[in-house]
Amino acid sequence: xxxxxxxxxxxxxxxxxxxxxxxxxxxxxxxxxxxxxxxxxxxxxxxxxxxxxxxxxxxxxxxxxxxxxxxxxxxxxxxxxxxxxxxxxxxxxxxxxxxxxxxxxxxxxxxxxxxxxxxxxxxxxxxxxxxxxxxxxxxxxxxxxxxxxxxxxxxxxxxxxxxxxxxxxxxxxxxxxxxxxxxxxxxxxxxxxxxxxxxxxxxxxxxxxxxxxxxxxxxxxxxxxxxxxxxxxxxxxxxxxxxxxxxxxxxxxxxxxxxxxxxxxxxxxxxxxxxx
Amino acid sequence: xxxxxxxxxxxxxxxxxxxxxxxxxxxxxxxxxxxxxxxxxxxxxxxxxxxxxxxxxxxxxxxxxxxxxxxxxxxxxxxxxxxxxxxxxxxxxxxxxxxxxxxxxxxxxxxxxxxxxxxxxxxxxxxxxxxxxxxxxxxxxxxxxxxxxxxxxxxxxxxxxxxxxxxxxxxxxxxxxxxxxxxxxxxxxxxxxxxxxxxxxxxxxxxxxxxxxxxxxxxxxxxxxxxxxxxxxxxxxxxxxxxxxxxxxxxxxxxxxxxxxxxxxxxxxxxxxxxxxxxxxxxxxxxxxxxxxxx
Numbered sequence: 001x002x003x004x005x006x007x008x009x010x011x012x013x014x015x016x017x018x019x020x021x022x023x024x025x026x027x028x029x030x031x032x033x034x035x036x037x038x039x040x041x042x043x044x045x046x047x048x049x050x051x052x053x054x055x056x057x058x059x060x061x062x063x064x065x066x067x068x069x070x071x072x073x074x075x076x077x078x079x080x081x082x083x084x085x086x087x088x089x090x091x092x093x094x095x096x097x098x099x100x101x102x103x104x105x106x107x108x109x110x111x112x113x114x115x116x117x118x119x120x121x122x123x124x125x126x127x128x129x130x131x132x133x134x135x136x137x138x139x140x141x142x143x144x145x146x147x148x149x150x151x152x153x154x155x156x157x158x159x160x161x162x163x164x165x166x167x168x169x170x171x172x173x174x175x176x177x178x179x180x181x182x183x184x185x186x187x188x189x190x191x192x193x194x195x196x197x198x199x200x201x202x203x204x205x206x207x208x209x210x211x212x213x214x215x216x217x218x219x220x221x222x223x224x225x226x227x228x229x230x231x232x233x234x235x236x237x238x239x240x241x242x243x244x245x246x247x248x249x250x251x252x253x254x255x256x257x258x259x260x261x262x263x264x265x266x267x268x269x270x271x272x273x274x275x276x
Numbered sequence: 277x278x279x280x281x282x283x284x285x286x287x288x289x290x291x292x293x294x295x296x297x298x299x300x301x302x303x304x305x306x307x308x309x310x311x312x313x314x315x316x317x318x319x320x321x322x323x324x325x326x327x328x329x330x331x332x333x334x335x336x337x338x339x340x341x342x343x344x345x346x347x348x349x350x351x352x353x354x355x356x357x358x359x360x361x362x363x364x365x366x367x368x369x370x371x372x373x374x375x376x377x378x379x380x381x382x383x384x385x386x387x388x389x390x391x392x393x394x395x396x397x398x399x400x401x402x403x404x405x406x407x408x409x410x411x412x413x414x415x416x417x418x419x420x421x422x423x424x425x426x427x428x429x430x431x432x433x434x435x436x437x438x439x440x441x442x443x444x445x446x447x448x449x450x451x452x453x454x455x456x457x458x459x460x461x462x463x464x465x466x467x468x469x470x471x472x473x474x475x476x477x478x479x480x481x482x483x484x485x486x487x488x489x490x491x492x493x494x495x496x497x498x499x500x501x502x503x504x505x506x507x508x509x510x511x512x513x514x515x516x517x518x519x520x521x522x523x524x525x526x527x528x529x530x531x532x533x534x535x536x537x538x539x540x541x542x543x544x545x546x547x548x549x550x551x552x553x554x555x556x557x558x559x560x561x562x563x564x565x566x567x568x569x570x571x
Binding site: 010011012013014016017018020021024025028029030032033035036039078081082084085086089091095097098099100101102103104106107108109110111112114115116118119124125126149150153172173176177180181182185207210211212213214218231232234235238241243246247250253254257258260261264265 | 294296297298299300305308309311312313315316318319320321322323324326327330365368369371372373375376379380382388390391392393394395397398399400401402404405406407408409410412414415416437440441444460463464467468473477495498499501502503504505508509521522523525526529534537538541544545547548549551552553555556
């Protein structure tokens with residue numbers, strides 16, 4: 001004979017905390033986003049299509065997507081290198097360097113923007129030397145890439161670092177004792193283990209760069225067809241009360257962000273399954 | 277004699293070969309460290325230095341005068357007012373969400389976590405646009421708002437709500453993994469011993485999540501003060517009224533008042549440095565606790 005004890009939750013507060021969470025999320029985030037998407041659907045397909053395929057807008061997609069892709073790739077390479085150096089080697093000031101990696105995450109984008117343009121202008125600390133080689137960064141597409149690289153810098157480092165820390169030394173030793181040289185071990189053992197984390201960081205850096213505004217608008221100079229990023233066009237159209245145009249382009253950016261989030265979630269699921 | 281030398285030599289070459297197969301040679305190590313540090317110097321240290329140099333180049337007096345300028349003071353006051361509203365709200369949200377997610381099982385939990393992460397992925401200018409379309413004069417609720425003499429866009433409420441949206445995930449993202457990792461045994465023990473829910477939260481949960489919470493609040497605060505893209509869309513840039521600190525920096529920069537722009541920037545830069553210092557402190561604290569737990 002057994003007595004079925006009623007299973008009850010010992011911990012209280014589910015109703016209160018869940019209620020507040022959903023209320024706040026709904027009011028601040030879900031209802032506004034839903035209303036915004038609804039607003040876009042009130043446009044005729046033609047209005048929407050014309051707005052998102054204007055030549056100037058298409059040029060901005062090319063720069064925003066292309067620039068973000070290049071910046072994320074730079075961050076993939078250097079982020080992996082920085083993570084490797086921070087985890088595997090000892091050098092003076094390592095803790096400080098490690099802490100500084102988060103700077104782009106904490107420093108306001110407008111501050112980063114004026115700092116970067118001041119550095120890379122033709123009279124700036126870096127710009128004046130690049131000028132000698134005929135390289136111009138400020139007010140060119142290269143400047144946009146520099147700003148997007150800056151803003152995405154922490155992501156690859158911070159996703160790869162913990163995975164690299166948890167990587168067991170035995171794997172590498174096993175590979176070495178089976179006769180592999182160091183390069184082969186890095187290529188065939190370490191890189192595959194880091195792959196999900198690398199791709200997650202890459203996707204995060206790309207997603208962040210895609211929507212970035214503050215750090216780019218100062219260094220880019222905002223020349224139509226050349227150095228205008230898509231977020232800038234959204235601001236410009238909103239300021240001219242062209243709400244249809246702004247909302248149409250904003251919807252494209254919003255959908256791109258949701259898509260990136262799906263990709264990132266998938267990659268994170270892959271990472272945790274590998275290293276669970 | 278000869279045999280022992282050979283044995284030693286073989287051992288030596290074996291050790292060398294082993295080292296070559298398991299670690300990088302010194303020259304390569306130095307090259308990698310050098311390249312990484314050059315990259316970080318170029319992208320992190322130089323921008324930081326240029327802000328501080330620009331702010332203090334002409335002396336403390338000029339820096340102080342730039343901060344004390346009425347428009348700058350108005351921007352600082354407005355920014356402080358906004359974080360005084362947004363940060364407590366997002367703190368409550370973060371604690372409530374983390375409590376619900378970490379202490380209970382329910383359907384759709386992964387979806388809820390993804391939803392909380394989402395504002396982080398949305399471009400700040402799109403965030404601003406969403407609220408302009410809702411509350412702007414040409415927007416959905418615009419006519420109703422203006423007939424009731426209410427202003428949200430180009431006014432403080434609009435700035436508050438876009439910043440709340442943009443910084444919504446930060447505290448929750450710190451607390452959710454932390455509280456999930458800590459489980460619920462301690463709370464259950466406290467409750468079984470007769471403590472009330474609130475008492476358990478204050479005396480058991482809060483001390484456990486203290487450091488993560490502090491970092492979350494500091495990060496949320498820094499991001500709220502520095503929010504730019506979303507505020508640029510909804511504020512209307514009315515000097516002395518709806519200019520937050522980042523917008524004031526933009527105005528100064530566009531008017532070629534570089535020293536003043538960097539002076540106001542230096543305040544936000546100081547805040548960013550405090551934020552990453554606290555993050556290091558929290559991580560150091562965690563590492564020490566984990567080491568102690570292992571012992």
